[in-house]
Structures are given as C-alpha cells and as structure tokens.
Amino acid sequence: MSAYLQQQAKAPAAMPQAYHGPQLLDFLPLEPTPPATVSHKTNCSSCAMRAICMGGNLNDADRSRLDTVIHNWRMVRRGEALYRAGDAFQSIYALRSGSFKTVLAHQNGCEQVSGFFLTGETLGLDGICTEHHACDAIALEDSAVCVIPFHLLEALCREMRSLQQHVHRMLSSEIVRESGVMLLLASLCAEQRVAAFLLNISARQHARGYSRRDLALRMTREEIGSYLGMKLETVSRTLSRFQRDGLIEVKGKRVTLLDLEALDRI
Amino acid sequence: MSAYLQQQAKAPAAMPQAYHGPQLLDFLPLEPTPPATVSHKTNCSSCAMRAICMGGNLNDADRSRLDTVIHNWRMVRRGEALYRAGDAFQSIYALRSGSFKTVLAHQNGCEQVSGFFLTGETLGLDGICTEHHACDAIALEDSAVCVIPFHLLEALCREMRSLQQHVHRMLSSEIVRESGVMLLLASLCAEQRVAAFLLNISARQHARGYSRRDLALRMTREEIGSYLGMKLETVSRTLSRFQRDGLIEVKGKRVTLLDLEALDRI
DNA sequence: CGCTATGTTGAAGCTACTCAAGTGGCGTGG
DNA sequence: CCACGCCACTTGAGTAGCTTCAACATAGCG
Structure with missing residues (x-):
C-alpha cells in the first residue's frame, strides 16, 4: 500500500503546484468559513492559498498576469452544487476555502463519489474534453471558489510557459492520482x-x-x-x-x- | 452501467481527437504487425491513424507543423517496456500499431494493470507532473510508437491554439476515462x-x-x-x-x- | 512431441454485504 | 430547559459473492 500512499502523501510537499483535482477529502480543521463580507473581486497575489494553488510555481510578475484572468469568486453553500453533470463547461474553479465532493451518476440512479477536494485544489478539469461537466461538484461545507474562465487561461498559457507547464502538471497529476485510486479499489x-x-x-x-x-x-x-x-x-x-x-x-x-x-x- | 458505457463508447465517435490515454484494451484484430523494414522517420500527414490520433482536429497545414516535432518512431517487441515507472519523462508516445498495457507496481510487489492502449491512443501522460513515469508501459504484441518530445509539443502548443486545445482535451478525457473505471471498480x-x-x-x-x-x-x-x-x-x-x-x-x-x-x- | 503458459471448472472458505436493531449528537419546539 | 425527532453512526447475525486452492484441459512454442 505504501506506494500508493507515498505518491499521494508526498506529492503535495514535493510539488504542491501540481497537486490538484478530486482527492480523498482533506479539509482544514477548525478553518473558519469565508468572511461573509467580501468583494466578489479577488486576486492570486494576495491569496493565502497561493503557495499550493494555481500560481504555485509562478513568480510575482507572472502571478499578476494570472490575476487578469481570475476575475471573481463564488460562494457555494453546504449541499449546493458548483456545477452538475451535463452543465456547459466554461471555467475551472480553484477552491479558496471549504471542501467539495464530486459525484458520478449512473444511468440506473446510483451515485458514486469520485473525489474529495480541499482548499487550494482545482475543480472542473473533467469538463475540458467534452465542453460539458462529467460529474456533480457538491460543497461539503460553505465554500468559496475562484472562477477561472478556461479560454482565458488557455490564451494566457500560450503566452506564459510557466503557467502552461503548471496547467499540464495539474492535469497530469490528476491522472496519476486517479490511477492511485484505481489501484486502491482494485487491489x-x-x-x-x-x-x-x-x-x-x-x-x-x-x-x-x-x-x-x-x-x-x-x-x-x-x-x-x-x-x-x-x-x-x-x-x-x-x-x-x-x-x-x-x-x-x-x-x-x-x-x-x-x-x-x-x-x-x- | 450504461452511463459508463455510453461515455466510453460514444467518446471516440463524438470526438475522436480527445479519445486517448490508458483504456480498456482494444486492439485491431488481424492487424498485421508493423512492416519490419521502415525508416525511423515518420510524419502525421501520411499516417493511417491521423483521424483518431494526435492530429485529429488539425487541418493539413497544422498537421505539417505537428510533423516538425514528431521526428521518429520506436519499435517495441511483445513483453518489452516502452518505459518503466521511475524513468525520466521526456516524451509522450502515440501508438502507431499494436497494443500496450500500463502497470502500476505496489511497494509490496503486487502489480495492477491500470490501462490498456490501442492504436491511435497516447501513452506517457502520467509522466508530465513529476518528470518521471508513474507506471510501466508493456507491449502486448509487437508495436510501434511515434515519439513526441513533450517540451517541443509544449512549445508548439503555445503557437497553435488548435493543438493546445487538443492536448488539453486529451489530458481531460484521460481524467474522465479513469473516473469511469473508478465507478466501475467501486460500484x-x-x-x-x-x-x-x-x-x-x-x-x-x-x-x-x-x-x-x-x-x-x-x-x-x-x-x-x-x-x-x-x-x-x-x-x-x-x-x-x-x-x-x-x-x-x-x-x-x-x-x-x-x-x-x-x-x-x- | 512434450513442456510451459494460459485457461476452465469444482469445492470450500472468507470477506464484505444485507438486514436489522440500537446508540448518540444536534437542532427544534414545547 | 428538556423532550422529541431526525440523521448519522455503530454493532450484530446471517448470507451472497468472490477468492482460494486444486485438478484438469488446451494452446503456443521450442
């Protein structure tokens, strides 16, 4: 089992910027819910999660450019959906605070939790390939997410090598993570x-x-x-x-x- | 079960260019092994797999540019490894002919097949996030792969929106596919x-x-x-x-x- | 042609599931 | 404030489904 554990456990420390996507739920114990009075504008440069979030491997100048595509954020109450399977895909979401589960629905009505997300991780990557989300993302507690319009992110990736690399690593690490869960489930x-x-x-x-x-x-x-x-x-x-x-x-x-x-x- | 099946079954038809990554093994029955005498140069424009491979959504001009980063191909004999877990990551591989399995190794020695690949699909995406491959890729029969140096592909993606979109869809569809397998294994x-x-x-x-x-x-x-x-x-x-x-x-x-x-x- | 791989089938055993009863925590309302 | 109901959780007993162990069959390969 430790191969799986090592991979899961060490990834955040070794390369936090690549540690995203649905995950065995972690969460910040005793973390206060986001302040009730905040503007819906935000930026990465001042974000407490910047070390483990989107801009993890960016320098200050690059992070300012990232701010230009992350315009606002959204509050999602416990039990509510950030998006649902079938919804048109527009944006990916960086989790500012709180936690989520993603749920895959079966045709026969049964549901399967496919991942848990916590602060600093990124939701919505499943929607890129079909332009529609493949699962529901449900908040496990009152949560806040940064909205990142994906076409803007793509445009910026064509200009910024460091951001492009980050997005590729984020996607790849999600693939590796899911492989680990497959191993866990099968073995x-x-x-x-x-x-x-x-x-x-x-x-x-x-x-x-x-x-x-x-x-x-x-x-x-x-x-x-x-x-x-x-x-x-x-x-x-x-x-x-x-x-x-x-x-x-x-x-x-x-x-x-x-x-x-x-x-x-x- | 059909939600899973639909997703798996319809993806190739609906958007073949995004249908990549480790998969329940398919393969081309009665497909001859690649000719023994071929140059190790290759190009996408003349490839029989171009409709379902890397250049799936590219026009001819774009495909010619893709040819500039896909310099050569590699033969892998049945039972041999294209790469092993821990190997330094340099390239991803488009499967020209044959089939592969990917195998995750446990610390305790047990092994788990994490995917099957067939002609037109892409191997090696798991290596992007850590610069090292996470699994072994073993040929199930004598096979041929196009070698795609990833840093060159990234550079081209910064210039070609269509290719960038293709790579993102490829990575995302691999995430969605693995979600489907998780559902299968868990439910x-x-x-x-x-x-x-x-x-x-x-x-x-x-x-x-x-x-x-x-x-x-x-x-x-x-x-x-x-x-x-x-x-x-x-x-x-x-x-x-x-x-x-x-x-x-x-x-x-x-x-x-x-x-x-x-x-x-x- | 025989050896080793791989595949099939049967019987017994064990893990995790199903069904069911009971406990504890928390919010609501008397 | 406590009683109540609700929901999540715990625990037990019996069972189903898959695994284990074992024997045998078949196919591929030198």
Whole structure:
C-alpha cells in the first residue's frame, strides 16, 4: 500500500503546484468559513492559498498576469452544487476555502463519489474534453471558489510557459492520482483502503500546515464508503477495529491517528 | 452501467481527437504487425491513424507543423517496456500499431494493470507532473510508437491554439476515462465489470472501423482480472456464464458478442 | 512431441454485504 | 430547559459473492 500512499502523501510537499483535482477529502480543521463580507473581486497575489494553488510555481510578475484572468469568486453553500453533470463547461474553479465532493451518476440512479477536494485544489478539469461537466461538484461545507474562465487561461498559457507547464502538471497529476485510486479499489482490502484514506487526508492536511494526527472529516461514512467502494457499515466497522487496536481514536467525524507507521503497514 | 458505457463508447465517435490515454484494451484484430523494414522517420500527414490520433482536429497545414516535432518512431517487441515507472519523462508516445498495457507496481510487489492502449491512443501522460513515469508501459504484441518530445509539443502548443486545445482535451478525457473505471471498480459487480469491458472494447474497435462483434483479446485473463479488480478465475467463470446464456461466444482470446443489448442491460 | 503458459471448472472458505436493531449528537419546539 | 425527532453512526447475525486452492484441459512454442 505504501506506494500508493507515498505518491499521494508526498506529492503535495514535493510539488504542491501540481497537486490538484478530486482527492480523498482533506479539509482544514477548525478553518473558519469565508468572511461573509467580501468583494466578489479577488486576486492570486494576495491569496493565502497561493503557495499550493494555481500560481504555485509562478513568480510575482507572472502571478499578476494570472490575476487578469481570475476575475471573481463564488460562494457555494453546504449541499449546493458548483456545477452538475451535463452543465456547459466554461471555467475551472480553484477552491479558496471549504471542501467539495464530486459525484458520478449512473444511468440506473446510483451515485458514486469520485473525489474529495480541499482548499487550494482545482475543480472542473473533467469538463475540458467534452465542453460539458462529467460529474456533480457538491460543497461539503460553505465554500468559496475562484472562477477561472478556461479560454482565458488557455490564451494566457500560450503566452506564459510557466503557467502552461503548471496547467499540464495539474492535469497530469490528476491522472496519476486517479490511477492511485484505481489501484486502491482494485487491489486493496477494506482495511487497507480505510487506512490509505486516513493517511492521505493526514498528508494533505499536513501539507497545508495543519496537524498530521487530528483529522476533522467533513464527509459522512456513506460518502467515504462510496468513494472507497464499500458500504458505510464496513467503513464504520473498520474504524472501530482500528480504534480497538489502538491505531486511531474515533469521535464521530473527529479522528486522531495514534500510530501512523502501523496504519501504513496495513 | 450504461452511463459508463455510453461515455466510453460514444467518446471516440463524438470526438475522436480527445479519445486517448490508458483504456480498456482494444486492439485491431488481424492487424498485421508493423512492416519490419521502415525508416525511423515518420510524419502525421501520411499516417493511417491521423483521424483518431494526435492530429485529429488539425487541418493539413497544422498537421505539417505537428510533423516538425514528431521526428521518429520506436519499435517495441511483445513483453518489452516502452518505459518503466521511475524513468525520466521526456516524451509522450502515440501508438502507431499494436497494443500496450500500463502497470502500476505496489511497494509490496503486487502489480495492477491500470490501462490498456490501442492504436491511435497516447501513452506517457502520467509522466508530465513529476518528470518521471508513474507506471510501466508493456507491449502486448509487437508495436510501434511515434515519439513526441513533450517540451517541443509544449512549445508548439503555445503557437497553435488548435493543438493546445487538443492536448488539453486529451489530458481531460484521460481524467474522465479513469473516473469511469473508478465507478466501475467501486460500484459494479463482477458480471457488470466484464460486460462493460467487452462493450468498451467493442466500441473502441468499432470506432476504428473494425467489427463491433468479433473481438480478438490481446491480453490474458489475469491481465483482464487485474484491470477489473477481480481474479482470473472469476473472469473465466463470468465469460463462461455469458456464453452459457447465449450472450457471447468464447474461443480463448477470440470473443464474439452475440447480444450487445443484453450485455448492456447487465 | 512434450513442456510451459494460459485457461476452465469444482469445492470450500472468507470477506464484505444485507438486514436489522440500537446508540448518540444536534437542532427544534414545547 | 428538556423532550422529541431526525440523521448519522455503530454493532450484530446471517448470507451472497468472490477468492482460494486444486485438478484438469488446451494452446503456443521450442
């Protein structure tokens, strides 16, 4: 399992600018919701997330140019959709604060959580290829996203090598991330999946300067189970077993990792 | 299941230029191996795969410019690696003929097939984000690939809007494809997975002008099972059951689909 | 022609699922 | 303030589906 974990865990540290896309949910515990009174204008140069977001590998001059295409931002309330499957694709979205899940719908009505996003990550890349979004993006808590019109971003990429490289890396790292999830789903047992999920969240949280041990899960057991390809009861049982074995401490959505090495060995 | 199938099946027809990346293996049945005596120079303008490959949405003038960055091609014998996980990333590869699997290695030694590629599809996108390949790409038969140095392609993308758009769509469609596989792995039972696999191959084959019904699988039952997250015995049993029910006819690696609608309903 | 790969089939076992009952936290309203 | 209902979560018992182990069949290749 650690190959998967390493890839997931080390990516943010090694090249934060390339760490985007739907992800095992991380989130900023105790992160305040965005201030209620803000202008709908924004810019990257002053953004707290600039180190791990779109402009991650840009210098100040380049980041100012990026500001010219990121005009405004949008608030999305908990449970609301940023976009829905089938919606026309116009923009990608950089998550300023909060967290999202992406949900793929089956023809037969069943739904599958395909990713969790947290602050600094980018949503909407799935819409580029068909000009229509392929999934729903639902806010797990009150959240704010920067709106990045994609045709403007493309135009700027033709002028800025550094931004072009960043966009390519962002897209590629999403491909690599999904490969990791495929590996997890196809090869790991329930315990390994849950352990990998917890460690991934831990790593992403840590990359943002938060605790590696104390997790505040924003999603339900059912959403975790959907993402990990198992039933919510199995998620719950697995967490209970980890707790019984002294690996973690569970208090509802608050999970403390007590033995990171043991979790990694599972 | 058909949401997944539709997405997989219709993509090539609707926008062949965006249909790339690791895929449920399709391949060209009865396709001859590439001629043994060919120059290692090549160009897109005269390539038989130009309609579904890199230059899919380019006009003739643009395609000539693409030729300037695709200098040569490489032969890869069955079982050999085009690249291995950890190799430095220099180029992406357009598959001229033959077929590949990509394999993710676990730390603990187990391996997982993460995709199958066929003629006209593009390999190596996973290497962009870290400058190192994330998986092994192994030829399932004697194959030929066009070598596309990525920094040259990036430079050309800054000059050619149409090519830039193509590369972005290619990357995005790979993300969407992997989402579909995640859905398959997380939500579908063994029968549904195998049916989806067969129909996906059928559709991709059909998009290349080959039979929708007669499949010539290049991979083993074990490779199919690895890709679909199940054991080779289960793949074999499922194929036998489909045959017993009159849905398909199995003769080793030759599979004939007798009832496409019924397979889709599974 | 025989060897090794790959594929098929059967029987037993185990993992995760289903169904069901019960617990705990939180917001609402009396 | 507490009672209530709702929802998420936990836990147990029985079961289904896939895996494991094993034997055998077939195909490809020297």
